[in-house]
Amino acid sequence: MIDTAQAYENETHVGRGIADSQTPRDDLWVTTKIWTSEFKDGDLQASLRKSLERLDLDHVDLVLLHWPNKDVSMEETFAALNDARSKGMTKHIGVSNFTVEQMGQAVKLSEAPILTNQVEYHPFINQTPVLEAAHALGMSVTAYSPLAQGQVFDDAVLKEIGEKYGKSPAQVTVRWFVQQPGVITIPRSSSPEHIAANNDVQDFELTAQEMGRITALNANHKRLIDPSWAPEWDTAA
Amino acid sequence: MTLTTKHFGADIPKIGFGTWKLRDETAQMCVAKAIRLATG
Ligand SMILES: NC(=O)c1ccc[n+]([C@@H]2O[C@H](COP(=O)([O-])OP(=O)(O)OC[C@H]3O[C@@H](n4cnc5c(N)ncnc54)[C@H](OP(=O)(O)O)[C@@H]3O)[C@@H](O)[C@H]2O)c1
Numbered sequence: 001m002i003d004t005a006q007a008y009e010n011e012t013h014v015g016r017g018i019a020d021s022q023t024p025r026d027d028l029w030v031t032t033k034i035w036t037s038e039f040k041d042g043d044l045q046a047s048l049r050k051s052l053e054r055l056d057l058d059h060v061d062l063v064l065l066h067w068p069n070k071d072v073s074m075e076e077t078f079a080a081l082n083d084a085r086s087k088g089m090t091k092h093i094g095v096s097n098f099t100v101e102q103m104g105q106a107v108k109l110s111e112a113p114i115l116t117n118q119v120e121y122h123p124f125i126n127q128t129p130v131l132e133a134a135h136a137l138g139m140s141v142t143a144y145s146p147l148a149q150g151q152v153f154d155d156a157v158l159k160e161i162g163e164k165y166g167k168s169p170a171q172v173t174v175r176w177f178v179q180q181p182g183v184i185t186i187p188r189s190s191s192p193e194h195i196a197a198n199n200d201v202q203d204f205e206l207t208a209q210e211m212g213r214i215t216a217l218n219a220n221h222k223r224l225i226d227p228s229w230a231p232e233w234d235t236a237a
Numbered sequence: 238m239t240l241t242t243k244h245f246g247a248d249i250p251k252i253g254f255g256t257w258k259l260r261d262e263t264a265q266m267c268v269a270k271a272i273r274l275a276t277g
Pocket residue numbers: 003004066096097118119143144145146147148149150153168170171186187188189190191193194195197198225254255256257258
């Protein structure tokens with residue numbers, strides 16, 4: 001699964017990489033995200049059309065609203081998103097950086113199911129409210145910045161668990177996500193070796209105690225991505 | 238083997254590849270590599 005976005009300004013090269021892989025389209029999962037300036041009916045569909053042109057694809061598998069936008073009504077945006085889906089531009093739709101309340105509103109307003117809420121999630125942030133809400137709604141949670149943008153590498157607990165299995169803290173973290181039901185993770189790397197390592201996590205299994213130790217690392221609740229346009233985040237009880 | 242999670246009938250791969258901050262030929266090369274690893 002490849003995760004890109006209009007805002008990353010890399011859809012053209014992502015599309016070239018997809019072509020270079022020579023992988024049958026049905027074996028691929030491509031996600032892109034609509035930037036908040038394109039949330040009006042008509043704008044959203046036109047911007048997704050441009051994304052498809054840049055990606056050189058006739059559809060994506062999933063399109064997300066990148067951040068909530070209070071300036072455009074959710075009714076209008078979800079109608080446009082569903083219209084794009086019914087026109088075959090995307091197989092599925094979802095959201096990103098939505099609060100629990102906004103997730104509920106999205107589900108009510110959307111004709112098609114909301115497949116995922118993509119949020120910041122790594123061992124140092126407590127995302128219990130979003131995880132519980134997603135579970136109740138049947139949605140998945142996609143963990144962004146899953147390696148805490150590099151901060152997992154220095155963690156003593158992750159290092160210690162990794163030593164037991166001959167794995168790096170990054171691999172232990174990816175495995176921790178793999179073992180959580182309904183959770184998807186999208187680590188980023190510019191290094192072929194790291195990309196290979198992040199996929200090499202299927203030959204070991206964390207114990208329930210190890211899973212719990214990693215989850216407990218969220219005690220200090222560290223959020224890395226909090227721009228001025230972010231919503232009022234949910235806090236764990 | 239690709240690990241997936243099923244929601245509303247869709248099988249979503251559990252490990253994907255993020256491309257934020259990857260540009261130009263680096264993005265192209267890394268995306269191709271990530272796809273080959275996940276599907277190969
Ligand atoms: N929806 C949103 O608003 C949103 C926001 C943020 C991110 N995202 C998505 O989530 C993706 C991932 O998050 P992120 O890019 O913030 O950061 P991340 O995946 O948490 O961390 C990336 C960093 O980890 C390093 N790294 C990766 N694998 C490694 C390994 N095996 N060993 C050592 N170092 C490793 C990378 O360096 P090297 O390049 O040297 O490997 C890079 O510096 C993004 O690319 C994007 O697709 C979405």
